[in-house]
Amino acid sequence: MRSEASLHRPPRRPWAWLWVFAASQGLVVAVWWAIGWRWGLPLLLASHLAVVWGTLRPGSRLFSPVLSRLPGGARTVWLTIDDGPSADTGAILDLLDAHGAKATFFLVGARALARPDAVREIVRRGHGIGNHSFDHPSAWFWALPPAAMRAQVDRAQAALATTAGAPPRWFRAVVGMANPFVGPALARHGLTRVAWSARGFDAVEPDPDRVLARIERQLRPGAIVLLHEGARHGRNPETLARVLQRLDALDYRAVLPDEPDVRA
Template identity: 60%
Template sequence: MELHRTPRWPQAWWWLALPAHLAIAWLWWRHGWMAGLPALMALHGVLLWGTLSPNARLFGPVLSQLPPDADGVWLTIDDGPSDDTPALLDLLDAHGAKATFFLVGERAAARPALVREIAARGHGIANHSHTHPQARFWALGPSAMRREITGCQQQLQAITGAAPVWFRAVVGHANPFVSAPLRDLGLARVAWSARGYDAVDGDVQRVLGKIAADLAPGAIVLLHEGAKHGRSVEIVTGVLDRIRETGLRTLVPGVAEDGVAADGSPPQPSPARGGGS
């Protein structure tokens, strides 16, 4: 199973959307608005779903979980670097665990030492946009989208010397203009299969309950750092404990010639593994 898949035909959606709209125009002309309007709404509903659903593959490939025969889970931490980063790195070390940090470019520029420390401790570094425009990422045009993705990529490469190979869309939203810069930069999009809404929910037990329900071999776990509720480190601690209790381990996939997953570190001959967290 090839995990690291960059978009191959980023403009393919045009060739699907244009004939669909022409067909609806013909339907409207031939049968009137009572036939044409519902068809138009249905088509735009599909396009909206493709934009807002994190696991939707309408505009390009997205990885939402590892193969079920994987012997661990992929721990991913979004929105850093932040004040929480040093504590998270110590916590991961204490558990013998590894993670991939999806970093925001302008935040990385403000704290380059933390970015280098993440890499030095053997964790993955990945692209999570340059400014994290949470409210409008889904609606960015082609130029703005390219600036967000390319800006972060250049910043992280300048700090670490290595170009990330994974990208996570802000809030998981990915409109038709995401795929072209991903293809040009060799980035593959990552979603998740286990989440607890920890970026906004500070109730540790409630968050852990939601994540634990989806913890299984091959799960991609979505976590955050620097959340306003101030309990991100506590939540990650609880997740690591749950992972250990289930007998799983953490994985940071590495690039291999056979297409095994990739993290933000230089190419590896085989997946790097954390301890029995």
């Protein structure tokens, strides 16, 4: 049996990437000096492109550990719902209850402070919470410098600890993009970064059937399913209902990572 503790892997050496990057730049200089720019320039570009790739790819482990799926072969999935709390939260909770499903809500700190009763209701009904930044700067979260990144994580962690009664242990980067400064911010709070293995783009796609089709193509035992609430198109609860119905039909159970059904 795999416990939540074994899945919970905060960054242990959050600045290790800096030493590796510094060594790579030293190699670039040495090659450029010894052989010339025709070899040095491609090496320089490759080293910087690696940083860009590690930042923009949600499942990248270049800068910090990340959980992209649950272990084992049991027909279980981890439903994760981003961007709340919102006006949709109550309807989403009712749907989860109706299907006997559990989910982790990755909450935005400022929105949690605006809807503390919704946060408490999530916890009361037995669901999990995660840190999803303080004010969800979707256009530039990936480019935040160290102090601003730390503030996003710190302030959200404080807001969620206040509203939920305990600090979360999970973190999801905004739009999934985690730059080199996310790891140190997570290490301060013992947070584990969570990505996903199945998504339907329901934050922007208003058609529940299209969302479901995308998710189903990626569905496997242990999948971490990315969903949202509060999207402008207003159809997130309807989409969740379709997903839950399909999970039931396929004999999948939506569980939290610390439940006994999560097996190695």
